[in-house]
Amino acid sequence: MTISIDLELWQTIGLLVDYTIKIIAIGYVPEGRRPGTSTAWLLAILLIPFLGLPLFLLMGSPYINKRRHRIQQEVNDLIDDVHDDVPDYPSGVSMHPEIESVIRLNRRLTNMPAVIGVNHGMHTDYDGIIRRMTEAVDAAEDYIYVEIYIMAWDETTRPFYEALGRAEERGVKVRLLFDHVGSWKYPGYRKLKKKLTAMGIEWYLMLPLQPWRRRFRRPDLRNHRKMLIIDGHRGFIGSLNMIDASYLQRKNIKMGRKWVDLMVEMSGPIVSSMEMVFAGDWYVESNETLEIRDHDEAHETIPDTAQDSQMNVVQLVPSGPGYTTEPNLRMFNSIVHHAKDRLVLCSPYFIPDESLLEAVTSACYRGVRVELYVSEQADQFMVNHAQSSYYQALLEAGVKIYMYPKPYVLHTKYMIADPDREAGSVPMGVVGSSNLDMRSFGLNYEISMLVAKGDLIRDLDKITAHYKDTSTRLTLDKWNERSWGRRYLDNVMRLTSALQ
Incomplete structure (x- = not known):
């Protein structure tokens, strides 16, 4: 009882x-x-x-802790003060009203103005990118800033780290940031930290999960940015992590899976913008304040050999949990709405929110040729199915989906609108670390570079042509042949894409 x-x-x-x-x-x-x-x-x-x-x-909460939020506001205020007398875009440059409105939006949300950036090459060969970054490190004379999501010491990346060590030996100050959760699952993580310390390199983990040091937060809020800055004169920005193209996984090596990436090499005032973002992230992790150069000083570093065709008007757009207005999503939506003739989207993870999905399909309905470049098979099971759950609506609207062949992972991230310069259209683009997914919009710290004018748009379109030749187009008829089990699994995984 x-x-x-x-x-x-x-x-x-x-x-x-x-x-x-x-x-x-x-x-x-x-x-x-x-x-x-x-x-x-x-x-x-x-x-x-x-x-x-x-x-x-x-x-469940996409917000960082009070200390990080306070520091982010301090950094935003500092950036605003530095740019107090800087116009939205360089004086003397004519700008189409539609592009000017996007620049003004980004400036309002991030305090970053559009500036001059000199294009020194859009590097697409994975090992070649690392070799070029290593050469830039060997040429450094004063300081080197490295901020990359995933870092691992392997046979491919060893020359880069050894170059950092040589830089320290000749008196060049090296500061390095890499993400804690992003890097810890790869081979040699503990040895990497010991080797960096032994070489005298000052390094910090970004967003560390160390509850024993009272450093803990939502574990999937990550710093996904990828930048290398040399002496304030030369900068690299894009999608590449400092790890072998196989990501050192036995499964990847066995099946021949490799990542396909892109890094843009720049000089000019845009490098000063990159320094400001790095200085803010460095301060959050180290409590050390770095000197920030203004854009007028950075403008003096433009080489005399730079051609007019290399001069781009670009704008750095940082985003992440410290920005409650989701600057990258708003910028992407604005570019999609701006497109008149052709729109190119390239992202390894295309999981749009409602606003971006409607913007993309609406572009199709108003006659824009929309091309989406994705991997035939994503490297993550849940993401692969969540992403493909959107294909039906995209294909029905008229989106041309091009699938980069497996086992390769198309990891490049960019968007271009109207690169063909049809009558009445104005080219615009963006390239950087941000995927077109809800994680990149609200959970990851990302860095994107708007291209308002210049040859970078042409270069991105050339890369698109290569991806198109390599890829297979997915048609609606072919997609409708998928099994009922595949449809069910896609829809189940779609539910997880919105958990922020």
């Missing part, structure tokens, strides 16, 4: 707790979140509350 009463009591308590969690969740979860994100979290909490609630408490 006593056992029966106790059992009924615990069942009643369990039922009360269950309904209390659900009632609170319904009124709390939707606050400040997109409807899709709210629905996904509520589904998890209502169906499996004792699992969904802990996950929500651990990963």
Whole structure:
């Protein structure tokens, strides 16, 4: 009798707790979140509350802690002060009103103006990129800033690290940032840290998860930026991580899987913008304040040999949890809406939110030729299925989907609008570290470079032509042949894409 009463009591308590969690969740979860994100979290909490609630408490907030938020605001204010007398874009440059409006949007959200950037090459050969970055490090005379999401010491990257060591030996100051969670799963992680320390390189983990040092936050808020800055005169920005193209995984090596990436080499005032972003990230992790040069001083570093055709008007657009307005998403949407004739999207992970999906399909409906370049098979199971769940709507709207052949992973990230300069259209583009997915919009610190004018757009279009020749086009008829099981799995994985 006593056992029966106790059992009924615990069942009643369990039922009360269950309904209390659900009632609170319904009124709390939707606050400040997109409807899709709210629905996904509520589904998890209502169906499996004792699992969904802990996950929500651990990963439900896209906001960084108070200290990081305060520092980010200080950095934003400092950038604003440095640029106080700087116009939105270089004086003497004529700018189309539509492009001017995008520049003004980015300036309002990030405080970064559009400046001159000299294009020294768009590097696409994976090992060649690392060799060129190594050469730039060997030429450094004063300081080197490295900020890359994934770093690993292997046979491919060893020359780069050895060049950093040589730089330290000749008196060049090296500062290095890499992401904690992004790097720890790759071979040699512990040895990498010891080797960097032994060479005298000053390094810090970005967004470290170290609860024993009272450094813990939502584990999937990551710093995904990729930059190399040499003496404030030369900069590299793009999608490449400092790791072998196989990412050192046995499965990848066995199947021949390699990553395909891009880095842009720049000089001029844009490098000063890159320094400002690095200085902010360095300060967050080290509490050390770095001197920031202004763009007038950086302009003096443009080489006399630079051709007019190399001169680009570019604007750096940082984004991440420290920016509550999602600057990269707003910029991407603006470019999509700007397109009149042709729009090219290239992203390894294309998982759009509602606004970007509607913008892309609307572009098709108004007669824009939209090309989407993705990997035939993504490197992540859940992402691969979540991404392909959008193909039906895209194909029905008229999007031309080109699939880069497996086992390669097309990791390049860029967007260009109207590169063919048809009558009435104005070219515009963006390249950087940001994927076209909800993670990059709200959870990752990203760095993107808007190209408002210049030969970088032409170079991106040449790369597009190469990707197109290499890829296979996915048609609606072919996609409709997929199995019922594939459709079901895609739709299930789609629910996870909105969990922010």
